[in-house]
Amino acid sequence: MKHYSDLEYLKLSKGKKLGYRVASFFTGIPKAIWNFIKKIGNALKGAGLKVADEAKDIVGTFIKGDWKTKVSYLIMGFGCLARGQILRGLLFLLFEIVFVGYMVLYGVYWLRMLPSLGTVGPHEEYNEIYDAYTTTYGDNSFKILLYGVLTIFFIIAFLYTWRVNVKQNKLAEQILRSGKKLKSGKDDLRSLVDDQFHKTLLALPLTGILIFTVMPILFMILVAFTNYDGAHDGYYSNLFTWVGLKNFNTLFSWSSGGVNYAATFGEILAWTLMWAFFATFTNYFLGMIVAMMINKKGIRVKKLWRTILVLTIAIPQFISLLYVSKMFAKNGIVNGFLMNMGWIDKAIDFWGETANHGLLARVTVIVINIWIGIPYLMLIATGILMNIPADLYESAKIDGANAWQQYTKITLPYMLFITGPYLLTSFTGNMNNFNVIYLLTGGAPTNAAASGAAGSVGFTDLLITWLFKITMGPESQYYLASVVGIMVFVVIAVISLIVYNVLPSIKNEEDFQ
Amino acid sequence: MAKNQNSMKQHMGIRTANAISNTIIHILLVIMSIIWLIPFVCIVLQSFRVESTWQVGYVIPQKWGIDNYLNLANTDFWKWYLNTFIMGVCVAILQTIIVLCMSYTLSRFRFKMRKPLMQFMLILGMFPGMLAMIILYRVLKDLGLTQANAVPGLILVYVASSGMGYYVSKGFFDTIPKSLDEAARVDGATRAQVLYKIIMPLAKPIVIYTILTAFMGPWGDFVLARYISFGASAGMNVAVGLNNWLTPDQIGQNYTMFCAGGVIVAIPVLILFMCLQKYYVEGVTGGAVKG
Incomplete structure (x- = not known):
């Protein structure tokens, strides 16, 4: 090149x-x-x-270090306590006691079981009271995996705290040697609402994210390497165990147990990308056009038009989606209307027609999504259009530019520049747009070619709805759902990477301050 | 003279062209409004239809009545409604606190871990959140917070991970000049005092926006609520409950009741939204511009 x-x-x-x-x-x-x-x-x-x-x-x-520092290597916080920093010392000490107690009582067990995820499954055992064999439950793979990971986290946290403890001692010695005073517990507390205020503010949100987002995602990534499913739930039915890369092989093989998972996955991925592309760009351009129409000089009752559109945002989406889905049903209002007008003789099966990979359903979904999405884009575009300096248009008019030239040379570049990052998030958001697809079609029409694959696959299923169906299906193949989830991540990450590298306008966040 | 006439003519030409295009746009807007309103008009009309309970191909009821609304009392509808309302209020309060803490900190403070933290959360956001449901369900089940007791469990899940959605309000805080903070700091205010006394009064629009979106969240959430309340009617929210009325085996008896329920759900949210529309528009616009 x-x-x-x-x-x-x-x-x-x-x-x-x-x-x-x-x-x-x-x-x-x-x-x-x-x-x-x-x-x-x-x-x-x-x-x-x-x-x-x-x-x-x-x-x-x-x-x-002096002897106080040396003892601190074994008993955390000793140095702080000996030097009069009671609050810090107590916190260090308390953390060490809790850690050691936890490790002795539970941690060691979880760590020991982690490589095997349990050895004793549920089994029949003779029970003297009932004089019969009853089921006794053994290890719990789910808990072993969960607590094993937590224990590893805990150990890392402990090592980090221990290191901080050592640093503190070094620092304290230096400060004392230079003849200054150490910070008291009161100073420490005050700094939490002043210098260190960000730590106070972030403590709660980050704990929540750690426990309810990071932990589950990490756990589910690990599940992709096990055989965790309905028949191996780790406690009641069977233990589950590590299987390596087997599940990834399943998803990418052309025939696994008589099912062509690679083709199914490819079909769903292709439609997911297609859907995200059309859903994003139809909304974007049509929304912009509607905003420009409403904002045009000489248009009356601007507020009324806006309010009517905004109505769709205000009404909880599940109501409008479910209702619209039923409007397009075989015996729904749309078919009723078309037949009453005499335009068709037979009801159109919007959600059941499988010809051309369910083309009819796919187009209908995209059209209905325009109905849902235009109001948002109208609001966003209105805000941005008002910010375009009017003198740009004035000078363009003097130079003899017509409306179309003004649009392509001023409005569109400006919009694209400002909303570049928004387009990316909205593209990835649409890839994961569960509600619109699931509530409108539920994935229908059924894809007969993929009938053997987990979770009855349809032509309008996105990866995310497929993932949901897999977990809700009779076999609950959680491991497969995890693999699909990881693939969704990979696709989104790759797209984001490409877009950020090709688009010139990566914005510097400090510019806005 | 001739030149003047010519420009007059041109002027008139532009004016008529403008008038024509404005008329066309008005017509288009009317058509659009009709398309956007049809589903809502239909759902209201159908909720008053009493001659049959299933789906029909016509819109205007043959017999009018409020039976569908009265019948809601014989179902779990009001239980779902209460559940959703409780969730909405709790989530609105707690989530607002968390989101504001997060966005304010990331907008105002410069600390060592700030950039890595934001990048980490960006990457974290690329994982489908649905993946986490499987384990959250098991963990909440161990805590006894699923099925009939799903409401506290759901509140916990909604609120706990809400720190990830800090982008919009961070964008807003970024627009408040930093010199205000610095002036107050010079006068001896602590960081906490700056937040309460200087920033909060200025941040009213974004606070209202956050409360509004947080409150509306549980009304529209379907997938998580369905997963956590799994089959237990007592723990469902309106979305899950009403969706069950549209399954193939129930749609015959419950379709008009679904319409009535939908109308009742939509009304309070709609009123609240219309009152606070100004703030919502500000938030949405700002959020998209600042990414």
């Missing part, structure tokens, strides 16, 4: 510029990968050096 210098690049036409950027992105991939590998290498080297530094510092502090 020809490489342009900056000056040559600026001379290119618009289309060529974009082509050049796209081409240079793809030709740049090998180099980017190589750089990435180099980066990882450097990061590893850096991490290694850092660990060595830390170790040196820890040993050095121990050798140079």
